Amino acid sequence: MFNKRVKIKDLLATEPSGQEVTVMGWVKGFRQNQFIALNDGSTNNNLQVVVELGTQDEAILKRLTTSASVKVTGELVASLGKGQKVEVKAKTLEILGDSDAEAYPIQPKKHSLEFLREKAHLRFRTNTFGSVFRIRHTLAYAIHKFFNDKGFVYLHTPIITASDAEGAGEMFRVTTLPLDNPPRNEDGSVDYREDFFGKSTNLTVSGQLEGELGATAFGEIYTFGPTFRAENSNTARHLAEFWMIEPEMAFCDLEDNMNLAEEFIHYVIKYALEHNREDIEFLAQRLAEEEKSLPQDKRSEMGLMEKLEFVVNNKFERITYTEAIDILLQSPAYKKKKFQYEVKWGVDMQSEHERYLVEKHFKKPVIVTNYPKDIKSFYMRLNDDGKTVAAMDILAPGIGEIVGGSQREERLDKLVERMEQMHVPVEELSWYLDTRRYGTVPHAGFGLGFERLVLFVTGMTNIRDVIAFPRTPKNAEF
């Protein structure tokens, strides 16, 4: 019945020759009782539908309010108006669904992002969020295509897990026990043997350890799934539920890992620029408008398009952690005591330090390698200096850490030694150690926070605006 509809994006790219077409969409505007701006979500660009005076019932025309849905059949013709090549001369016009213009929560005016966050079920219909989520889609697709084309196996690592091996942060408990009266052991503690999985379980913080199991069988795998942090952080950069991509490669060292990560970021951004150029241009313009109200020194040095083109066309800078600390210690910012947090070898760099390196010093993405072992995870490969591990973080302008990765410790004895030092339960992770017992191989991998990538490519500044239904402290609406 409906399958003859043509999407507006396709229609706008069609050569007009008076052919009859059927379009459906939502009314974005209606002026002079004659021109409907129609949108179906395939693009931000509206289709102009022309209603010739006197050809349609006045009662119908009155119902062409913002967000009313309509079905139009008519002729596709060249447009005489500005701003569009084609338009549709309406032959039949049918209201599919009315919309009370007074009550409709999203009025035809500029709303704040904060307001729209509360209307997350309708904000998709705005130009800004239309563009953001089409770009998000394209980035997700580009990620799958990148890895598929290279022969990586997409591995679904578990969401519910019994281990907190990564120690990556506070976790959400998953349970079917009655909270008001859980079964108890004799000593009064909760008896998790009665829980669904027969033990205490949580939502995963990372699929990496399971990813390593896959890599040491298939050679190269990647994950792309949701991960969770129960951190009580109410910031523009934190979500309790977010999506991560974690490739893991056997026969791979730190340098291969950096090369892959850089190629990957170049690829997906380039893919978005090629396949979503209009949407990115729209957001670039939006960002430029937004920044006009900021003082000069708070504005971005580059526009969004310029920034993305720059990233795609330039190699990332590569420095060691030790070099990074030296640069910071030599910096005017340090000398003028502008850093709030301490700078010295051994500390975990803070956001202000990372931003200095990326935005002031190098003015491009930077890969920092070989961090002190004490500030990194147990599974990272110990370097020959005995002090640093083969880690790498990619820092991006305006975002900070966008990728975190490492070569993994493939030597069983060294790995167990680190686990013991860091109080990671060796026995519980015996399955993980089996990869080192039976044909261990040098291997490496990294994690990319998907929403951080979407922030970077869309130029949005709050992470809650690049995921459909954000989960944050005290907020799980929709």
Place this chain on the structure above:
Amino acid sequence: MFNKRVKIKDLLATEPSGQEVTVMGWVKGFRQNQFIALNDGSTNNNLQVVVELGTQDEAILKRLTTSASVKVTGELVASLGKGQKVEVKAKTLEILGDSDAEAYPIQPKKHSLEFLREKAHLRFRTNTFGSVFRIRHTLAYAIHKFFNDKGFVYLHTPIITASDAEGAGEMFRVTTLPLDNPPRNEDGSVDYREDFFGKSTNLTVSGQLEGELGATAFGEIYTFGPTFRAENSNTARHLAEFWMIEPEMAFCDLEDNMNLAEEFIHYVIKYALEHNREDIEFLAQRLAEEEKSLPQDKRSEMGLMEKLEFVVNNKFERITYTEAIDILLQSPAYKKKKFQYEVKWGVDMQSEHERYLVEKHFKKPVIVTNYPKDIKSFYMRLNDDGKTVAAMDILAPGIGEIVGGSQREERLDKLVERMEQMHVPVEELSWYLDTRRYGTVPHAGFGLGFERLVLFVTGMTNIRDVIAFPRTPKNAEF
């Protein structure tokens, strides 16, 4: 360092001309102190590496045990042996990681699937699971490609949710409250205002309702993410954590929905047949072997390849629920009282009935439409008869229901009426109803259980063998 490695899959398709190549992988076998069967997970086919007598240290050769990892450089030459076109004449041979052949849990013999399930961290290294998970990857990729090529937007619907709108089954609670001593209200009940999200939250059972929000903005969306059921079902067909694909289309009725679902299934199976033919052939042979030990009447009528080709090349049968019940009532099975469960208009068909229709009567996939409203969900569109809803289930041979979908009730008054009848909280779902208030459109969608699709294409019979780390009652290993 490692990036010059060539994958064995690519090497086996290369024209040999004595060129020097580097390969890495795990030893599958070593015979006559001369021939290494090497595998790197890119294919089930091993590369033969020939060690010329006397060219390598005997101590090294002793370490070429099952699953030891090695790096080989040598010349790619035409093979004189049977079963392979090319082989590598080893020049250098380096052990990357030893494997104690006695201790290695997966011995070079046939293991039962049950045994391998307990070794899920190593089963990827077997031929059977290598094939299964490469096919799973290909199906996942084909799904993304299918929808992307059609202009659908991939929407990440939330995993943690505060609503049980679907009423689709028992749910897992997500909480950060201390189970041994949760905060309480004055009446003694648990005070969920203190929980992370400020209310009681669960793991999602479906992204459909949020998907509808997306479809009524972007036109067409799909989800592909994990969903959860806390059902205590220890069967070969149930998982507590599984992956679902849920496309949702605006301007779409039941017929369009069926057409899309059928085209979709044809597409992804065809894609797997084209891109993973070797792996499917391997599993087809495996299945044929397995079935040899079964009595004649328990064996499949078609081999796996034959079945898949048949499905791809034939239209699905389409019948109404009412017709399905009539067929069952007329069947010899019914007349001979072979059905365990009741057959009459109004009952939910049981697996035995579905299998009869698919496997005995039509001998092909069947789409059953227009089910009685009382056995279906509140959001399905009421048909003009007032008794049935515009639902559709696709039933597949050997699997049963593989797709469940419907046209959605787009009429606000009818939807609210159904919700009230079925005790679905209208106020709580006000956001969902907004799609019907502001420019409602005819729309439809369906859900496909990803693991059921993988079962169908791989010919495996237990759902725990087609997901990497199955979550089932009392089991959340790895």
